Amino acid sequence: MSQPVRRRRKRFPFHIVVFLAPATLVYTVFMVYPLADSLRLSLFAPGEAGREIFVGIANYLTLLTDPLWSDRFWGALKNNFVFFVIHMLVQNPIGLLLAALLSSRVLPGRNTYRTLIFTPTMLSVVIIGFVWQLILSPLWGVAEDLMGLVWLDGLFAPWLGLEGSALITLALISVWQFVGIPMMLIYAALLSIPDDLIDAATVDGANHYQVFWRIKLPLIWPTIGIVSILTFVGNFNAFDLIYAVKGALAGPNFSTDIMGTLFYRTFFGFQLQLGNPTMGATVATLMFLIILLGVMIYFFIVQRRLQRYEL
Amino acid sequence: MAKPTRTSSNAIAMHAVLGGYTIIALFPIYMVLANSFKNRAEIFRNPMVPPTPDSFTTIGFSTVWQRSAFETFFGNSLIVTLVSLFLVLLTGAMAAWALSEYKFRGNILLSVYLALGIMIPIRLGTVSILRLVVDLNLIDTLTALVLVYTAQGLPLAIFILSEFMRQIPKELKEAARVDGVTEYWIFFRIVLPLTRPAIATVAVFTMIPIWNDLWFPLILTSSESTKTITLGVQTFIGQYVTDWNAVLASLTLAIVPIVALYLIFSRQLIRGLTSGAVK
Numbered sequence: 130m131s132q133p134v135r136r137r138r139k140r141f142p143f144h145i146v147v148f149l150a151p152a153t154l155v156y157t158v159f160m161v162y163p164l165a166d167s168l169r170l171s172l173f174a175p176g177e178a179g180r181e182i183f184v185g186i187a188n189y190l191t192l193l194t195d196p197l198w199s200d201r202f203w204g205a206l207k208n209n210f211v212f213f214v215i216h217m218l219v220q221n222p223i224g225l226l227l228a229a230l231l232s233s234r235v236l237p238g239r240n241t242y243r244t245l246i247f248t249p250t251m252l253s254v255v256i257i258g259f260v261w262q263l264i265l266s267p268l269w270g271v272a273e274d275l276m277g278l279v280w281l282d283g284l285f286a287p288w289l290g291l292e293g294s295a296l297i298t299l300a301l302i303s304v305w306q307f308v309g310i311p312m313m314l315i316y317a318a319l320l321s322i323p324d325d326l327i328d329a330a331t332v333d334g335a336n337h338y339q340v341f342w343r344i345k346l347p348l349i350w351p352t353i354g355i356v357s358i359l360t361f362v363g364n365f366n367a368f369d370l371i372y373a374v375k376g377a378l379a380g381p382n383f384s385t386d387i388m389g390t391l392f393y394r395t396f397f398g399f400q401l402q403l404g405n406p407t408m409g410a411t412v413a414t415l416m417f418l419i420i421l422l423g424v425m426i427y428f429f430i431v432q433r434r435l436q437r438y439e440l
Numbered sequence: 441m442a443k444p445t446r447t448s449s450n451a452i453a454m455h456a457v458l459g460g461y462t463i464i465a466l467f468p469i470y471m472v473l474a475n476s477f478k479n480r481a482e483i484f485r486n487p488m489v490p491p492t493p494d495s496f497t498t499i500g501f502s503t504v505w506q507r508s509a510f511e512t513f514f515g516n517s518l519i520v521t522l523v524s525l526f527l528v529l530l531t532g533a534m535a536a537w538a539l540s541e542y543k544f545r546g547n548i549l550l551s552v553y554l555a556l557g558i559m560i561p562i563r564l565g566t567v568s569i570l571r572l573v574v575d576l577n578l579i580d581t582l583t584a585l586v587l588v589y590t591a592q593g594l595p596l597a598i599f600i601l602s603e604f605m606r607q608i609p610k611e612l613k614e615a616a617r618v619d620g621v622t623e624y625w626i627f628f629r630i631v632l633p634l635t636r637p638a639i640a641t642v643a644v645f646t647m648i649p650i651w652n653d654l655w656f657p658l659i660l661t662s663s664e665s666t667k668t669i670t671l672g673v674q675t676f677i678g679q680y681v682t683d684w685n686a687v688l689a690s691l692t693l694a695i696v697p698i699v700a701l702y703l704i705f706s707r708q709l710i711r712g713l714t715s716g717a718v719k
Binding site: 141142144145148149151152153155156158159160162163164166167170223226227230231233235236238239242243244245246247249252253254259260263264269270271274305308313314316317320337362366368369372373389392396406407409410413414416417420421424 | 468472487648684691
C-alpha cells in the first residue's frame, strides 16, 4: 500500500519546487500573510499590557456608527466616490478622445504627441502634487496670469485652499497626471482593430464619426471596462497626492479626506491623534471590501454584459 | 475637389487638439524646470520667461546640495528599485516558467493564488507589514522596502510572463531535453533569452511604481540615511516651503532623471505598454 504514495512523492520533481519556492515564499510572507493578518487584527482591540483582546465586530460598529469616528469614515468614503466619479467623467473621456486621434493612420507626428502626453504619468504623484501647488499658488500667480490671457482672471481663486473646491482640484490634478494610462490602453485596443473592417465600412459609405461610434467604440468597450476597474482600484487606494498637497489631515476641514488618508491617520496617528493599529486594520479591511465589491461588480455584471467580438 | 480640403482641415483640427493637450501636459513641468534656474525676483516678476543670462542662478541647487542628502536619497531609490526589480524578474520568471511548463497537482490553484495580488493593493496589509518588519528587525532598512516591493511586483510579473512562456515552441525545449540537459539549463539558456521582450514590459510596470512610491518609505523608514528620493523631496519641501529657489530646484532634480530616462527608452516602454494591453 505504501508503494504508490512513495512513488507519487518521488514523482514531484525537486526542480519545480526550486522554481516556485522563492516567489511563493516572498509573496506569501509579505503580501498574503499581512493582508490576512490585517483582517484578523480588525477583530481585536488593544488591551492591557500590550496584549490584544478579541472584540468581534466592535471596531466596525465604532467606525460606522460612533459619531467620533463615523463622520470621518462616511466623509472619506463620500469624498473618495467624488474623486472616482471625476476620474470617470473627465480622465477616461479625454483618454478616449486622445487615443482616437492618436490612432488615426494619417496623422504625421502622432508618435511625438503620444510620447509627450504620457510624460506626466511617469513622474511621482508627490512631485506632481508640489508642481501643481506652485502653479495654482496665488503667491506666484501663474494660473491667474494664464487666465488673464483669456480675460478670465476674475474667476481665479485659491482652489486648493477652499473647502468647496479643494477635492475637485486635486482630482483634476490626478486626472491630468494619469490620463496617459487610459489613453495608452485604448490606443492599443484601437490599433488592434483590423483595417479591413474600417475599409469595408468606409466603402459602404460610413464617415469618420459613424466608423468611430458604430464600429470602433463597440469593439473597445471591454478595454474601457478594464480602464474603469483599474481607475476604481487606483482611486480607492490613493493617498500620495492628498498627503503631499494637504498633509495627513486632508484639509481644509477634512474636505479632501479619502480612504487612504483616513487609513494613514487612523493607523499611524497624526499630531494629537494617537495611532491605533487595530482600528487602522479595520479601515484597511473596509477598503479591501469596497475594492473587492467593485472588482466583483465588474467581473460578474459589467464584463458579462459586454459583448466580445472575435477579431 | 472637396475631399482634400476636408481632410486637411480635419488634420488641422486634430493637430490643434493634440498639440493643445501636449502643451497642457508639459506646461507645469516646463514652469518648474525653467524657473529653477532663475533668481527669486525673476521667478515672481516673469514666471513664464525662460532663464536669461541676467536672471540665471543655481542658488536653489546649492541649497538643496548643502541642506539635504540628495545624493543619498537618489542612491537609495536606485538600490531599492534595481534590487527589487531584479528579484521580481528572476523569481517571477522562475515561477512563471514552472506554472506554464510543468503539470503538477495544484498548478491551477497556485496560479490563481499568485494572481490574487494583481487586483488587491498590498497597502491594505500595511498594519501587519509594519509589525512583521519590526519583528524581523528590519525596520528602517532598505531590505524591508525591497522585500515589500518584490512581493508587490510578483503577481503581475508572474501573470504576464507565464502567458508569454506558454507560447514558446515545444520543439526548442524537447530538443534540449533529448540532449540530456537539466531543467535549470533549459530555463536559463533557452527560456529566459526568448522571454526578453516580455521581461522588458514587466520591468517597466514593476519599476515605475517602486521608484515613485511614497507610502512604504513613509511608514517603514525614518532616518535620513534610508530615505528614498520621493520621501526625501517631500520632507525637504516641507522644511523649505518658503525658499522658492530650493523648492523648484529639488523638484527639478527629481524630475530630470526620470524624464531623461523616459525620453531615451520611450519607444520600448510604449511598445511594452501597448503590447501588454492588447491581450
